[in-house]
Each structure stands twice: as structure tokens, then as C-alpha cells.
Amino acid sequence: MRVAAAPVMLCSRYVITLFKIPGWSRAPMMDKHDGIEAGDFASWLDNAIATLQGRSFSDVPCGDCRGCCRSAYFIHVRPTDKAALSVLPKAMLSPAPGWPAGHRLIGYDRHGACPMLKPAGCSIYAQRPRTCRDYDCRVFVAAGIEAEADKAEINRRIRAWRFTFANESDQRVLEAIRAAASFLRDKRHAFPGGRAPSAPSDIAVMAIKVYPVFLGPNLADKADTEIATEIIARSRVFDADCIA
Numbered sequence: 628m629r630v631a632a633a634p635v636m637l638c639s640r641y642v643i644t645l646f647k648i649p650g651w652s653r654a655p656m657m658d659k660h661d662g663i664e665a666g667d668f669a670s671w672l673d674n675a676i677a678t679l680q681g682r683s684f685s686d687v688p689c690g691d692c693r694g695c696c697r698s699a700y701f702i703h704v705r706p707t708d709k710a711a712l713s714v715l716p717k718a719m720l721s722p723a724p725g726w727p728a729g730h731r732l733i734g735y736d737r738h739g740a741c742p743m744l745k746p747a748g749c750s751i752y753a754q755r756p757r758t759c760r761d762y763d764c765r766v767f768v769a770a771g772i773e774a775e776a777d778k779a780e781i782n783r784r785i786r787a788w789r790f791t792f793a794n795e796s797d798q799r800v801l802e803a804i805r806a807a808a809s810f811l812r813d814k815r816h817a818f819p820g821g822r823a824p825s826a827p828s829d830i831a832v833m834a835i836k837v838y839p840v841f842l843g844p845n846l847a848d849k850a851d852t853e854i855a856t857e858i859i860a861r862s863r864v865f866d867a868d869c870i871a
């Protein structure tokens with residue numbers, strides 16, 4: 628839900644990044660004992676992938692956190708968000724740069740809060756746009772990174788989440804996602820034209836899409852450009868399974 632010069636199409640409806648803001652960091656190593664239960668990692672990943680492909684929705688145990696509703700995000704409202712469009716005041720909506728006509732953005736107030744956020748929570752919860760339904764800050768945890776430095780409330784929650792793991796295989800998947808995120812961040816030069824995701828949410832989502840590349844054999848023997856080519860191919864395979 629933030630702004631880049633042009634929106635980054637991530638397959639799915641999980642386009643939370645609308646405008647990029649520079650400055651982000653790797654998530655710190657987490658203490659296993661304190662924190663908030665993020666659920667079983669493998670189950671979470673299954674649903675995260677289904678959500679990215681448009682086959683499910685996020686189910687985040689947010690509790691009293693409202694981080695993503697008051698972190699100065701522009702919220703993407705699609706033409707298909709008919710329930711949201713039926714309740715959102717037209718004056719609150721502006722055209723979404725780089726998107727076809729009919730795609731809109733909800734802005735935020737001077738404190739960074741969505742105008743639909745009231746003291747009791749989202750005032751259009753039942754009709755909220757797909758962007759809000761899909762958002763899940765645990766993607767950052769999976770990728771081992773944080774949101775931009777100015778997203779303090781979200782980053783507090785990212786640091787607090789604790790996944791549980793049923794077995795070592797699930798932990799290897801987490802390590803592969805984190806390796807993918809590191810590669811995307813550190814090896815942009817390996818991609819044609821240096822075109823690779825740069826916003827933290829885009830990197831986290833792409834890492835989830837392409838992590839199987841980092842479970843493959845002989846990775847250490849491959850050139851960065853070869854790995855980048857595999858990432859691009861894997862991303863296309865993932866996108867081909869998306870529901871339009």
C-alpha cells in the first residue's frame with residue numbers, strides 16, 4: 628500500500644505497494660520466547676500463496692494492532708471492490724497513478740491514518756477493499772526483513788511475530804524465502820536492466836513466489852545471472868496460477 632513511480636504488479640491482487648519509500652532493513656533475529664503467536668509456518672505459507680494467487684484471503688490475528696491502517700499507506704481500490712466503492716465517499720478517492728481508469732486510491736490524514744479508520748476500528752470493515760483483506764505483515768517475517776523505517780507500528784508487530792515449525796523441512800523453506808529476499812535485495816545487477824523489486828513488501832512477496840529456486844541443488848555453483856533467470860521463470864510459473 629505505498630507509492631512508486633509506477634505500481635508493481637505482483638501477480639495477484641496482493642498489490643500492497645503503490646508508492647515506494649526508500650530505507651528499510653533486515654528484521655532482527657527473534658527471541659523464541661517472547662512475542663505474538665504467528666501460527667504454524669507451513670499452514671501460514673499455504674494460505675499466503677493462495678492469497679497471492681487470488682484463491683484466498685489473509686487471516687491475520689491482528690488483535691488491537693492497526694498498524695497498516697495508520698502507516699501513511701495509499702490504499703488501492705480496484706473496480707472489482709464494488710462493496711467498498713458503494714460506501715467510500717467519492718471525495719476520498721483519487722485516480723491510481725499508472726493503473727487503468729477505474730482504479731483508485733484512498734489517501735491518509737496528516738497522522739498517516741486511513742480516513743475510514745475510527746476509534747473502534749475500520750468503519751467499513753465488512754466492505755473493505757481487497758488490498759486490506761490481503762495485507763499480511765507476516766510476509767516480512769518470512770522474508771527476514773522489515774517494512775520501511777517510517778512504518779514503526781508495523782515494524783513493531785513484525786518483530787513480535789513468532790512462527791512455529793512442525794519440522795526441519797519447514798525451517799528450510801523459511802531459510803529459502805530469506806535467501807531469496809537477500810538475493811533480490813543484494814543482486815539487482817543480475818537481473819536484466821537491474822529490474823528487480825526494491826520496496827520491502829515487493830521483495831517479501833517475490834521471495835515467497837520464487838523461494839523454490841533456493842531449495843534447488845548446486846546453487847553455490849551457479850552464476851548470479853543464472854539464478855536471476857531461474858527467479859524470473861519461477862515467478863512466471865507462479866503468476867500463471869493466479870486467478871485473474
Ligand code: SF4
Pocket residue numbers: 687688689692693694695696762763764765780781784
Ligand atoms: S500491521 Fe499486521 S498485525 Fe497490524 S493491523 Fe496490519 S496486518 Fe494486522
Ligand code: SF4
Pocket residue numbers: 695696702741742743744745748749750751752755756759
Ligand atoms: S479501509 Fe479499513 S482496513 Fe483498509 S486501511 Fe482503511 S481503516 Fe484499514
